[in-house]
Amino acid sequence: MTNSTTQHVTIIGAGIVGVCSALWLQRDGWAVTLIDTQPPGNGASFGNAGNISPGGVVPYSIPGSLRQVPKWLFDPTGPLSIRPGYLPRLLPWLFGWVRASGKEEALRISSAMHALHADSFGAYAELTRGTEADALLERIGQLYVSEKADGANGSALAQEMRAKAGVRVELLGEDEIRQMEPALAPGFRSGILLPDNGRCRNPHRLVSILAEEAVRAGAELIQGEVKALRIESGRVARLVLVGGAERTLDHLLIAAGAASGKLVRELGRHVPIEAERGYHVTLTDPGVAPRRPVTHRDWGFAAQPMEMGLRLAGTVEFAGLGAEPNWKRADLLLAQAKRMFPGVRTDQVSRWCGNRPSLPDGLPILDRMPGVGNAYLAFGNSHFGMTAGPVMGRAAAALMGRRETGMPMNDFRIDRFRH
Ligand SMILES: Cc1cc2nc3c(=O)[nH]c(=O)nc-3n(C[C@H](O)[C@H](O)[C@H](O)COP(=O)(O)OP(=O)(O)OC[C@H]3O[C@@H](n4cnc5c(N)ncnc54)[C@H](O)[C@@H]3O)c2cc1C
Numbered sequence: 001m002t003n004s005t006t007q008h009v010t011i012i013g014a015g016i017v018g019v020c021s022a023l024w025l026q027r028d029g030w031a032v033t034l035i036d037t038q039p040p041g042n043g044a045s046f047g048n049a050g051n052i053s054p055g056g057v058v059p060y061s062i063p064g065s066l067r068q069v070p071k072w073l074f075d076p077t078g079p080l081s082i083r084p085g086y087l088p089r090l091l092p093w094l095f096g097w098v099r100a101s102g103k104e105e106a107l108r109i110s111s112a113m114h115a116l117h118a119d120s121f122g123a124y125a126e127l128t129r130g131t132e133a134d135a136l137l138e139r140i141g142q143l144y145v146s147e148k149a150d151g152a153n154g155s156a157l158a159q160e161m162r163a164k165a166g167v168r169v170e171l172l173g174e175d176e177i178r179q180m181e182p183a184l185a186p187g188f189r190s191g192i193l194l195p196d197n198g199r200c201r202n203p204h205r206l207v208s209i210l211a212e213e214a215v216r217a218g219a220e221l222i223q224g225e226v227k228a229l230r231i232e233s234g235r236v237a238r239l240v241l242v243g244g245a246e247r248t249l250d251h252l253l254i255a256a257g258a259a260s261g262k263l264v265r266e267l268g269r270h271v272p273i274e275a276e277r278g279y280h281v282t283l284t285d286p287g288v289a290p291r292r293p294v295t296h297r298d299w300g301f302a303a304q305p306m307e308m309g310l311r312l313a314g315t316v317e318f319a320g321l322g323a324e325p326n327w328k329r330a331d332l333l334l335a336q337a338k339r340m341f342p343g344v345r346t347d348q349v350s351r352w353c354g355n356r357p358s359l360p361d362g363l364p365i366l367d368r369m370p371g372v373g374n375a376y377l378a379f380g381n382s383h384f385g386m387t388a389g390p391v392m393g394r395a396a397a398a399l400m401g402r403r404e405t406g407m408p409m410n411d412f413r414i415d416r417f418r419h
Helices: 016-027 065-073 087-099 103-117 120-128 132-136 156-164 174-180 203-216 257-266 327-340 382-400
Strands: 008-012 031-036 080-082 142-146 170-173 190-194 198-200 220-223 226-232 235-241 246-248 251-254 274-283 294-296 301-306 309-318 349-358 365-368 375-379
Touching: 008 016, 016 031, 016 120, 016 203, 016 251, 016 375, 016 382, 031 203, 065 080, 103 156, 103 382, 120 132, 120 203, 120 382, 132 203, 142 174, 170 174, 174 190, 203 220, 226 257, 251 257, 251 382, 257 274, 257 349, 257 375, 274 327, 294 327, 301 327, 309 327, 327 349, 349 382, 365 382, 375 382
Parallel strands: 008 031, 008 251, 031 220, 080 309, 142 294, 251 375
Antiparallel strands: 142 190, 170 190, 226 235, 235 246, 274 309, 274 349, 294 301, 301 309, 365 375
């Protein structure tokens, strides 16, 4: 029930960021409407690898990562693919990505990632306490393995970033990896264990439960696609749904993942957000079970034991937001699964493709919309949205409540992309 002093916010997007934002805003006394084209948690938040990574402080764009790109691009089985014909449209984003790879820039980005990720489990715990979602989150460590003797620990700069952020790392040799994960094939010569990281055993169910909690606390949940935003006197006054229905707005939060760029354009600005697509295969009867999340460093995908089976998720493909999936990318994951886990059964498989919301520097936008008094932005968590979601939501609520967010907000400003 709202009264005349209650402020109302409409959140576009019921993924992990939108739903967590809803819950934090409700705690601050806001009345909330969540709008999504689909039921909650069916965007990128549906099929990700479920790694919860407080120690996720190494950006994808760092000195040296550019050197790997040509090799990956020319290898059809490599972890990166750009759909032919899409390269010209992607070039500005790629230039931004390269710009972000300078050492100073990468260190700044790393420390912003630390601010966003370090308290992921703590922030989740506040939202999931007393719900079934609590048991889905586990701090059981993450293992990273490589077939190269020096592959798992990353570059000297990556190691420096982890040390600076106080991320605990245990170095492992081939025998220790085998002892830790007997299901793994031999031949992984180096490994690292990040004991303070962990996982979510079912990302979709997590978002669904949190959305149910928001509804229980009074949120209105609307299924529909927002196609237009109407500005009047410097405020976003109304939204228009596909089909023509209109709704008046008190405040607006855009948390629409990879599709947020279209909505920001409605408010008069361009943001260089790309759908950094990834795939998963989930094996519902795999016959093998790693004990914890295992990421294959050389191939860029994670193997995650989940409620519904063993999920292999990862790889990067740029093809544009609405492009048809290329299921061969998912089949590559299946082939990798067979190499990684000898004896794995792959006869019962579901495949999925999802859009990571990615800005060139890998950091999100968490900001007020310049020039539009009642609009706010929270999207772009790229490879780390399941980790950052509850912290993004908490900071979005603080921003909208004009409180200190505890975040390096300059690093998340929309204006960093204005040239
Ligand atoms: C293969 C893969 C593996 C990943 N692994 C991990 C991992 O292990 N750990 C991790 O932390 N992160 C991981 N991620 C990243 C993570 O999944 C995303 O960063 C996160 O889910 C983004 O959440 P979101 O709420 O911003 O977006 P989404 O979950 O995509 O939600 C946005 C919602 O907005 C809705 N929407 C969009 N436009 C409109 C509109 N016009 N009107 C109404 N609704 C709209 C969409 O329907 C969608 O439901 C992975 C991603 C992929 C693809």
